[in-house]
Amino acid sequence: MYAAYLDELGAPEAIRYGELPDPVPGPTDVLVDVLATTVNPVDTFVRSGKWRTPLSFPFVVSRDLVGVVASASPGAPGFAVGDWVWANSLGHAGRQGAAAQRAVVPAERLYHLPPGVDPTDAVAVAHPAGTAYLGLFTHGRVRAGETVLVAGAAGNVGSAMVAMAVDAGARVITTSSVRDIGYCRSLGAAAAFDYADPLLSSALRAECPQGIDVWLDNAGRNDLSSAVDLMAFRGRIVLLAGLDTRPVLPAGALYLKDGTVTGFTISRANVAELAEAARVINRLLKAGTLRPRTKEAVPLSAMAEAHRRLEQGLLHGKRLVVGTGRFDDEGNRPAMTSSIVDTSPLFELSADIRVDATPEQIYAVVSDLGRSGEWSPECQGGEWITGEPSQVGSVFRGENLRSEDVVGWAPLVRGTWHTESRVIAAEPGRTFRWMMLSYASEDQESVWGFDIRAEAGGSVLTHHFRMGTATAGIHKIVADLSEADRRRFVADWTAKLEQDLADTLKRLKDVIEHQG
Structure with a gap:
């Protein structure tokens, strides 16, 4: 087999690429054909x-893998x-x-990898997400309703x-850096x-x-003075980065708040903790x-260069998925996803525009779905059918109109039709979001x-749209399409959504800047 390995410790150039004997599994081991690390x-x-x-030489590098079971020893039940x-x-x-x-x-x-999950997505998040879970819950003991500060939130672990x-x-x-603020908000911040x-502490206060219940610093700055100062009673500070930092700890202020500072690394997590994280x-x-x-x-042959790029800070949140070539040679990579419509998320897009108005003025318009006919390419307006207008939990019934030329070859609903949606976030001056409901009034990942x-x-x-899994409507559209036409539809619908977002923002800008 081919591998990236070390004969001695050293700089990235110490990593070699070449052939090594296949490893031999023990009685409780699983032998895995590795797709990627x-x-x-x-x-x-x-x-x-x-x-x-x-470690022993030659030492194969890297922590994470995704692949297919080649053999399972008798002491490895549950794997086939x-x-x-x-x-x-x-x-x-x-x-x-x-x-x-x-x-x-x-x-x-x-x-096990859940059905329908992209294997390269899984290997890309495996280590950062494991670290994130341990920091939040094993060591930070985060509970619902608490305020959590994530420093360095745009990175792999932070996100x-x-x-x-x-x-x-x-x-x-x-x-995060200013360029990543929108990304952090898109994650749910x-x-x-x-x-x-320079006024960050004042803004956080x-x-x-x-106060802040749990403070997690992925950036490795470890500013304990600020963290303790902003800490809530019995707050927790969790350290997981910044190997060479030597911060000053304001011990008196910490113990007067019944606060704690905890450091951890995923490398010392036990198998029960790792398994708990894996389930989530x-x-x-x-x-x-x-x-x-x-x-x-x-x-795999570029592993030395991958180490160099990471050490020099050249990735900025990008995950390098290192393919081993195992299935390229054999041409028999097992299928994971039967159709493109099983991809998750199926659609995820956003666009932004600058508007000469205050956040409060903008929010007053975008949260008034009854006026959506003034800016939406398809929604003609509608009415609130349950709850107070624009409040979380309220349901809006919209009237829509789609022309014949919209992705004209696909079997879409055209003319006039109605939809229902439920408000899921309403923070005046900040965020307004709504979820599309099925015809049975059930939540959908749309x-x-x-x-x-x-x-x-x-x-x-910023205007955004995300469809986590295909809705009943999407499944109905593609039910009789070939896989090639399904892929064509997803590509054409993505382009249509991109244009809708851009057109909506332009119309909203005009409406808001010229109202009253």
Whole structure:
């Protein structure tokens, strides 16, 4: 088999690419044909010797893998040849790594991949999401209703933390570079701030007057003075990055608040903790809630360059998916997804525009769905049928009109038809979102929304749409289409949605700036 491995510790150039004997599984191990691996900061620490851990040479690098079971030993019940699986705790404590065409994985460290999940998405999030879960819940003990601050929220671990904390019912505040604020809000952050803002502490205090319950710093700055100052009673600070930092701890202020500071690394998590995290990761992967921001495919032979790029800070949230070539050679990669419409998310788009108005003025318009005929390409307006207008939980019945030339070849509903949607987020001056309901009035993973943020002299309005899994309507449209035409439809509908977002924003800008 081919592998990326070390004969000695050192710089990225110490990583070699070549043939090694196939590994031999033990009585409780599973042999996996590896589709892909990736590279994490801890991989560079182990390679360089910065993090000392037992290993033997030649040492195969990398923690994470996704692949297919080649064989399962008698002591590995629950796994069968052909099963899709993933792992995120190899390459440490005497275990050989994942950067090879075949790898041996202890059964207790291996997890099934849910049907329909893109294997490369899974391997891209496996390690960051595992770290995020441990930080939030194992060590941070986050509970629903608590305020959680995620510093460095746009990175791989940080973005997984935001998604997981929101899913758990926490109120999430983020800090990131200014260019990533919109991305953080798209993950569900209730408020997002520029970490370089000289008035950041004041802004956080105003946003969190009762204090911050859990502070997690993925950026590795570890500003304990600010964290303790902004901490709520019995707050928790969780440290997981910044290996070389030496911050000052204001001990008196910490103990007067009954506060705690905890450090951890995923490498020391036990198998029960990792399995607990894996169950949540699989659920969120299946739901489409957990996904990499961007991916780049590179070959196994480029592992040394992948380490170099990571160490030099050249990736900015991008995950390198390192293909092993195992299935390229054999031409027999098992199918995971029977149709493109099983992809999750099926659609995910956003666009923004600058508007010369305050966030409050913009919110007053975009939250008034009864006026949507003034800006929507298809919705002609409608009425609120339950609840108070524009409030969370209220249901809106919209009247829609679609012309014959919209993706004209596809069997779409045309002319006039009606839809119902339920408001799921309504924060004046910030966010307004609604979920489309099925004809049986059931929730669907089809969410439209607007986010607003103030900018000098005006505001930036972001319009977004996400369909996590195909709705009943989409399934009806593609039911009689060939797979080739299904792919054509998804591509054409994506282009249509992109144009709709852009047209809506332009019309809204005109309506808002010229009203009254």
